[in-house]
Amino acid sequence: MTTGQETAQEAPPPPEPGPLVKLLQELLPGVGFEIRETPLDETVTISRDNFAKVMETLKSHERLRFDYLRCLSGVDYLTELETVYHFYSYEHGHKLAVKVRCPYEDAHVPTVSHIWATANWHERETHEMYGIVFDGHPDLRPLLTEEGLGYYLLRKSHPLADIEEWQESYLSAIDEAKRQAAAAGGEAPPPMSKVAIAQAKAKVMKEARDKARSEGLSPEDEKAAVRAAIDKFNEDLASGQAGGAAAAPAPMSKVELAQAKAKVITKARSEARAKGMSTEDEKALVAEAIKKFSAEQEAGAAPATAAPKKEMSKVELAQAKAKVITKARSEARAQGMSTEDEKKFVAEALKKFSAEQGS
Amino acid sequence: MATTDYTIPGEHDLETLDIHVNVGPQHPATHGVFRMVLTIDGEVVTDVDPVIGYMHRGNEKLPENCDYRQVIGYHDRTDYLAQFNTEHCFVEAVEKLTGIVPTERSQYVRVILAELNRITSHLMFVGAFSTDIGIFGTAFMYAFRDREIVQEFFEEITGERMMYNYFRPGGVAWDVPDNFRERCNQVLDHIKKGIDDLEGLIVDNEVVLARCRGLSRMSTDDAINWGLSGPLLRSTGLAFDLRKAEPYSIYDRFDFDIPTGIDGDIYDRVLIRLEEMKQSVRIVEQALAEMPGGPIMAEGLKRVLRVPEGEIYMRVEGPRGEYGVYIVATGADKPYRHKVRGASFSNLSALRAMSVGNYVSDVIIILGSIDIVLCEVDR
Numbered sequence: 001m002t003t004g005q006e007t008a009q010e011a012p013p014p015p016e017p018g019p020l021v022k023l024l025q026e027l028l029p030g031v032g033f034e035i036r037e038t039p040l041d042e043t044v045t046i047s048r049d050n051f052a053k054v055m056e057t058l059k060s061h062e063r064l065r066f067d068y069l070r071c072l073s074g075v076d077y078l079t080e081l082e083t084v085y086h087f088y089s090y091e092h093g094h095k096l097a098v099k100v101r102c103p104y105e106d107a108h109v110p111t112v113s114h115i116w117a118t119a120n121w122h123e124r125e126t127h128e129m130y131g132i133v134f135d136g137h138p139d140l141r142p143l144l145t146e147e148g149l150g151y152y153l154l155r156k157s158h159p160l161a162d163i164e165e166w167q168e169s170y171l172s173a174i175d176e177a178k179r180q181a182a183a184a185g186g187e188a189p190p191p192m193s194k195v196a197i198a199q200a201k202a203k204v205m206k207e208a209r210d211k212a213r214s215e216g217l218s219p220e221d222e223k224a225a226v227r228a229a230i231d232k233f234n235e236d237l238a239s240g241q242a243g244g245a246a247a248a249p250a251p252m253s254k255v256e257l258a259q260a261k262a263k264v265i266t267k268a269r270s271e272a273r274a275k276g277m278s279t280e281d282e283k284a285l286v287a288e289a290i291k292k293f294s295a296e297q298e299a300g301a302a303p304a305t306a307a308p309k310k311e312m313s314k315v316e317l318a319q320a321k322a323k324v325i326t327k328a329r330s331e332a333r334a335q336g337m338s339t340e341d342e343k344k345f346v347a348e349a350l351k352k353f354s355a356e357q358g359s
Numbered sequence: 360m361a362t363t364d365y366t367i368p369g370e371h372d373l374e375t376l377d378i379h380v381n382v383g384p385q386h387p388a389t390h391g392v393f394r395m396v397l398t399i400d401g402e403v404v405t406d407v408d409p410v411i412g413y414m415h416r417g418n419e420k421l422p423e424n425c426d427y428r429q430v431i432g433y434h435d436r437t438d439y440l441a442q443f444n445t446e447h448c449f450v451e452a453v454e455k456l457t458g459i460v461p462t463e464r465s466q467y468v469r470v471i472l473a474e475l476n477r478i479t480s481h482l483m484f485v486g487a488f489s490t491d492i493g494i495f496g497t498a499f500m501y502a503f504r505d506r507e508i509v510q511e512f513f514e515e516i517t518g519e520r521m522m523y524n525y526f527r528p529g530g531v532a533w534d535v536p537d538n539f540r541e542r543c544n545q546v547l548d549h550i551k552k553g554i555d556d557l558e559g560l561i562v563d564n565e566v567v568l569a570r571c572r573g574l575s576r577m578s579t580d581d582a583i584n585w586g587l588s589g590p591l592l593r594s595t596g597l598a599f600d601l602r603k604a605e606p607y608s609i610y611d612r613f614d615f616d617i618p619t620g621i622d623g624d625i626y627d628r629v630l631i632r633l634e635e636m637k638q639s640v641r642i643v644e645q646a647l648a649e650m651p652g653g654p655i656m657a658e659g660l661k662r663v664l665r666v667p668e669g670e671i672y673m674r675v676e677g678p679r680g681e682y683g684v685y686i687v688a689t690g691a692d693k694p695y696r697h698k699v700r701g702a703s704f705s706n707l708s709a710l711r712a713m714s715v716g717n718y719v720s721d722v723i724i725i726l727g728s729i730d731i732v733l734c735e736v737d738r
Binding site: 036038039040041043067068069070071073075076084086090093095097116117118120121122129142143144145146153154158160198201202205 | 376377379411412415417419420421424455456583584585586588597599604605669670671672673674681683685687695696698700704705708709712737738
């Protein structure tokens with residue numbers, strides 16, 4: 001009866017490769033296998049460069065023949081993302097876990113859905129929960145949540161509590177970014193849904209048929225005309241989404257300008273309120289600030305638009321805030337505070353954070 | 360009824376449009392909140408797009424913020440028809456990571472309850488499935504009559520009808536009642552009779568034969584490729600059962616058979632589940648005979664359970680197939696990563712492969728034969 005906590009802490013010797021890893025090393029020379037000891041399965045970590053080759057071999061080689069992909073999980077290790085594949089071979093009865101890591105900024109892993117059909121949904125889920133893109137996957141729509149959520153639920157940076165506030169600021173930031181992008185470059189029209197395509201097709205067919213009938217064509221010619229219309233429709237659809245993208249030179253600066261102006265106004269107003277000014281005085285102060293801002297703009301100095309230091313985006317801010325909350329809470333728990341005290345502690349941490357941001 | 364001899368009329372003969380039909384999410388045939396978008400050409404289904412996620416409650420995220428013992432309750436809420444099996448998986452995983460050895464008596468209790476739970480789950484399947492194929496009434500009522508008896512037995516032991524939360528790392532929460540053996544034998548008598556009744560109703564039933572034979576045949580290779588497990592896999596003729604292939608707990612001590620199918624069609628899937636109930640009865644009988652006395656909880660466990668650094672993918676044979684849990688532990692009192700691999704999840708992903716080319720009414724049966732539990736699919 002051990003709890004395992006007294007396991008030796010001295011320099012860990014490299015784990016002995018099991019029979020399966022030895023076989024892998026023999027069959028795949030030149031591939032580095034980092035071994036990790038786990039109960040039940042033999043576990044190896046491979047690099048992303050070797051990934052596709054190793055996976056192909058696992059399935060196809062007669063001495064391996066891993067035909068059953070039983071589980072595919074993502075893990076967020078804060079510095080890196082990891083995907084874990086658990087395999088079983090019905091023919092040989094051996095089992096293996098393969099892990100591959102990818103950095104946050106480049107969260108791409110080749111798909112295995114063409115090797116194991118079952119990976120299709122598992123990869124979709126891992127993609128939506130961790131933001132790992134499985135290159136070559138036929139259909140990476142989110143599986144469990146709605147489309148366009150914008151954040152990844154199972155990443156550690158996604159907070160569990162106080163989610164409403166976090167979500168609100170995050171989503172509004174995303175909306176704003178989208179608006180800006182739309183103002184800047186004109187948005188590509190969203191791809192048509194299947195139903196919409198079918199409806200559009202039906203319309204085209206009907207028009208072609210009506211036209212043919214009004215011209216008094218023979219049934220044969222009518223059919224041909226409808227066929228031609230459908231072919232044209234399909235062609236258009238395939239080539240589609242060409243328009244729109246090239247439109248509109250970027251009026252980005254305008255948006256920025258408006259934002260800068262808004263910031264000036266907000267700042268002036270909050271200053272006035274802090275000083276306890278009357279409404280009249282406040283208005284005057286704001287007007288003055290705007291005038292000053294406009295003058296600066298015209299003079300071309302524009303210190304307000306060129307942001308003094310790179311400020312945090314709203315998204316980053318929300319994430320930083322979530323981190324502060326989580327940290328404060330775990331600290332409070334570690335100290336064994338009561339729920340009341342914990343709440344207070346978190347609130348204080350938040351206040352401090354806001355103050356730091358303001359300065 | 361053969362469904363594969365359907366031919367598409369010549370391309371230019373008739374211009375038709377595919378029609379999209381939404382089935383669900385609020386539809387009795389979808390066994391929970393599940394939606395499928397069928398693309399149909401006449402009566403024949405040409406495409407299926409399953410839409411899931413209506414039951415997503417963060418059952419993987421929440422346990423990452425819970426004490427290990429608190430997580431057990433979340434497993435009840437994944438596969439809510441086989442709660443003991445899911446709990447079994449999780450506590451086994453924790454025990455393997457920590458080195459806790461459960462007591463003999465508690466292992467027997469666990470196996471007995473897990474096998475009885477398999478029976479209730481299959482009874483639920485038989486009841487619901489017979490409704491799907493259009494023999495509503497008798498079979499459904501018979502199945503639920505027997506299920507209720509087992510359910511009451513569970514309630515006597517755990518105090519709960521559904522969310523038992525009874526297994527613990529190291530044993531079970533408290534000892535079973537004194538009359539456990541006697542009551543268990545009573546329950547078994549009921550079940551044995553009930554299974555016979557159901558067999559009489561199902562096996563040679565005209566409706567079942569007409570609608571299930573030869574429908575949605577799957578080859579073993581396809582089944583493996585799609586990651587199918589449990590009765591769906593065994594119906595293709597592969598005798599694979601985790602209780603035998605990778606014996607966990609004390610399953611290696613019992614004598615039981617793995618029923619397999621021949622055709623891989625829906626009819627086989629039904630028969631296999633009927634037979635599995637009988638095998639579960641066999642296991643429970645053996646376990647009852649061998650069950651020792653003694654403590655039900657390992658000694659020396661701390662109030663806060665800290666699991667040393669490590670990871671495990673533990674899997675058990677649930678009624679629907681392989682139920683797995685992948686835990687990454689960092690030495691804290693909470694799991695760092697807690698992934699649930701629901702059998703229904705992988706099984707359901709093959710719905711499109713099973714359904715395309717069949718009639719709309721048959722797709723309902725195919726879906727029913729997978730025996731999905733949406734809480735396990737969406738987590």
